[in-house]
Amino acid sequence: MTLNLTVQEIAQITGAEAAQNAQTPVTKLCALDDAQEGGICYLTGLDHADQLGALKAAALIVPEEAKGKELPFNGALLYAKNPEWAFILLMKYVDAKRQKHTAGIHPTAVISPNAKLGENVSVGAYTVIEDGVTVGDNTVIFPQCYIGKDVTVGKNCYIYPQVVIREDCVLKDYVVLQAGAKIGSDGFGFAFHEGRHQKIPQIGNVVLGNDVEIQSNTCIDRAKISSTVIGDNTKIDNLVQIGHNVRIGMSSILCAQVGVAGTTDIGNGVVLAGQVGLAGHMKIGDRAQVGAQSGVMSSIPAGQTYFGYPAMPKKEAFQQLAILRKLPEMNKEFKAFKKQLNEAKNLSFFGKLKKLLGL
Template sequence: MRTRLVDLVERFGGQLVGAPDIEVSAIAPLDRAGASDITFLSNSKLRALAAQSQAAAIILAPQDDPVVAATYEGARIVTANPYAYFARTAQYFVSLKEVASAPGIHPTAVVHESARVDPTACIGAHATVEADAVIKPRAVIDAGCYIGREAVVGEGTHFFANVTFHARCIIGARGIVHSGAVIGGDGFGFAPDGGAYIKIPQTGRVVIGDDVDIGSNTTVDRGALDDTVIEDGVKLDNQIQIGHGCHIGAHTAMAGCVGVAGSARIGRYCTIGGAAMINGHIEIADNVHVVAGTLVPNSITEPGHYAGFYPVGSKAAWERGAAILRNLPALREKVRALEKRLNTLTEEKH
């Protein structure tokens, strides 16, 4: 399916430079885009590559346009945020080819008689919807999903195959939960008693807002007493662990393999890099950006960028550095002794 550039601009805005009736059928990278493609430039370091692109049109920022236009012969859509424009354009192209899920309940699905499934919702093959669950309009529950009793799935939310959504959990509108995710499993709560552990019942819920994306095999534990809360617009990558009683602020994004221990509170508009570890019972302010692989043991009260890891090096260099680190306490004492001796000599001289 082909789309005219003028139609894209009418839909998403931006300034079109070039023939409005040019048609494009797909989005492609700068170096592979052809005569029927539209591409985008979001990194000014790639201006030279963009200027030589063979794409029919390019999406770019005002500051990049004069440089690219000097040699690029295709049409241009000039916009303040080319990356966001690309995302919206990509969504539009996907929607043109997307086959909508047919509303209704598959014959092999098991839906409890007390569950409330909107007629416009789709329940896939071998899915299970337990008692008193609510599936709202245009929600899509793909094959093999499990929806626990009294759970609520919001309007237009899509569960991909084999999502587990336990009892009393709630997710808002337009959510996306990918395969293998488990929402509302028990938190890791045990009380030590004489060398053994006594399980603490996990009686809270998971409450998820609107426009939340949750990646494959990510787990969000229910609260022990209070709810685990994921606010609007949060984006969680694959294989993330959110512990019981956590609170994740709106529009925070986490990359793959992040671990958040129980009762941590993370603010709004934060980004957490892949494999970062967030300690439990701490608070992280709004607009905090944590670099991948960082351990956050204590609360962060000020916005900004934070990192805490040792840069990779050769094995020999690492071993030398480790040996130095082991000797730092002794070296510290030697420096203190030398400072004390130096002060004594200075006093004697005067």
């Protein structure tokens, strides 16, 4: 990311304290391991501060505890309580300055005359907006999106290319849908009747709370009845499948390739690592965490960390893994013991007595 700011201006944006050289120009954001001339990066700790002399960056954000210490860095220093967050604030500033879209309605967009668009709404090329849709102020809809009948989209939302939002779904404010997300597809519901799988109509919807972000190619199914609900500030990664009638609380994180079967209740602040699979009709308590590639077959209490397949409390799972690593050695010992036992069985009574007496 490029920028044209002084160290003092960066201090004002981030809340950091500029220690020296406040008028030093900064032209780019850099990672610490790829620091470049004119760039700014950040340091979360002082464990390797002795290596800063080789850093080429123009400025560096460091922890407040570095005050009064002689650091070998040759550029300008900024002190922050949380250097990473200060750097994120700077990234937010730069990101907000970038023009990501063309303002206004593209002439190729197809918008129903019955749709209601708020102020300063942008609609990209070849996007379709059906009857009864409501779009809030300052929302940006990128090209090639489809928004079905009677959808409600809140204010300040970003809907990236090739997103599909099916009929009756609701997006509240500040929702971000990354490219290719699918919201409101039919839930996977079938009844086996008279020798065939008969489709169950999926007549509910999906409700996405405020500040929800859904990453690319994730699918969230509409409810059979009522709503599939994603709570405020929850973030869902790429390639995640959320089944019908699932309810997810506030500020939860679902990482890539998670699969959640229908009618599962996930609490607030839950973390599901990559490729976790949840069977349906269960409850995951608040602040629970599930390790990568775990298969959850039953409910998890609040605040617990589970891992494994089937998932179990982390301590128990790690104990089992430790035993599994020892299986080759244990098997070798078992075979040696079995061999000794067989030899003992083949000895005569006097042979056994001699062996026992060591004769």
